[in-house]
Amino acid sequence: xxxxxxxxxxxxxxxxxxxxxxxxxxxxxxxxxxxxxxxxxxxxxxxxxxxxxxxxxxxxxxxxxxxxxxxxxxxxxxxxxxxxxxxxxxxxxxxxxxxxxxxxxxxxxxxxxxxxxxxxxxxxxxxxxxxxxxxxxxxxxxxx
Amino acid sequence: xxxxxxxxxxxxxxxxxxxxxxxxxxxxxxxxxxxxxxxxxxxxxxxxxxxxxxxxxxxxxxxxxxxxxxxxxxxxxxxxxxxxxxxxxxxxxxxxxxxxxxxxxxxxxxxxxxxxxxxxxxxxxxxxxxxxxxxxxx
Numbered sequence: 001x002x003x004x005x006x007x008x009x010x011x012x013x014x015x016x017x018x019x020x021x022x023x024x025x026x027x028x029x030x031x032x033x034x035x036x037x038x039x040x041x042x043x044x045x046x047x048x049x050x051x052x053x054x055x056x057x058x059x060x061x062x063x064x065x066x067x068x069x070x071x072x073x074x075x076x077x078x079x080x081x082x083x084x085x086x087x088x089x090x091x092x093x094x095x096x097x098x099x100x101x102x103x104x105x106x107x108x109x110x111x112x113x114x115x116x117x118x119x120x121x122x123x124x125x126x127x128x129x130x131x132x133x134x135x136x137x138x139x140x141x142x143x144x
Numbered sequence: 145x146x147x148x149x150x151x152x153x154x155x156x157x158x159x160x161x162x163x164x165x166x167x168x169x170x171x172x173x174x175x176x177x178x179x180x181x182x183x184x185x186x187x188x189x190x191x192x193x194x195x196x197x198x199x200x201x202x203x204x205x206x207x208x209x210x211x212x213x214x215x216x217x218x219x220x221x222x223x224x225x226x227x228x229x230x231x232x233x234x235x236x237x238x239x240x241x242x243x244x245x246x247x248x249x250x251x252x253x254x255x256x257x258x259x260x261x262x263x264x265x266x267x268x269x270x271x272x273x274x275x276x277x278x279x280x281x282x
Contacts, residue, residue: 011234021222023249048216070174078187084160111162131279141269
């Protein structure tokens with residue numbers, strides 16, 4: 001697909017909004033963590049996500065699928081996400097560089113890929129294998 | 145070997161969010177991505193009583209409290225935009241690696257906004273991390 005054509009697609013602009021929003025999330029996380037401890041950061045962060053969740057609920061007119069399995073996985077996701085968030089804010093609070101910590105913590109797909117291979121029996125593509133190599137290199141380099 | 149103080153926390157993040165990535169796949173087998181985000185926020189709320197800071201929260205400066213709240217707003221907005229991109233015809237094989245590039249924006253903005261400097265070695269590490277997430281999310 002050529003670039004001008006891509007620029008006319010909606011998915012491209014949504015993706016850009018996603019990238020900019022997540023960059024803002026990381027920067028604001030670092031800025032707040034300079035004064036506020038991780039536990040309180042996660043508390044306030046969760047309050048911040050509420051308006052978006054409510055807007056989504058409203059847009060769907062409060063109609064949600066009735067799948068106990070789907071709901072259970074998603075709620076468990078929130079709890080684990082919150083625990084990860086606590087560590088994320090603690091990392092920022094420990095004084096590290098926002099660029100380095102954001103890059104290091106963005107490597108979580110390594111774990112997802114490892115679990116998908118071992119539990120869901122998904123197969124790694126060769127590109128993903130190269131990606132794992134880069135991730136290992138990033139970890140060693142950033143740990144200095 | 146002396147590891148930086150943030151390193152252990154980063155490992156916890158990788159393990160927790162890595163499992164989240166897997167559960168996300170499993171939950172969207174049963175419910176839509178938006179519903180999954182709504183229930184994820186419900187999961188956050190379960191943790192809230194444990195995290196409740198009490199009145200001490202009012203001692204922090206207003207702007208830092210606002211940054212903390214905005215961090216949540218933008219995180220959820222980003223997640224919604226990702227789903228919207230997928231729903232409006234974006235292929236996961238393109239959208240996932242593209243959206244994984246958010247640390248690049250941080251690397252470009254942090255020196256200006258936070259007055260941080262990145263050493264050459266750290267810069268190489270960040271580039272490797274970016275290459276890794278882009279390739280892993282293909």
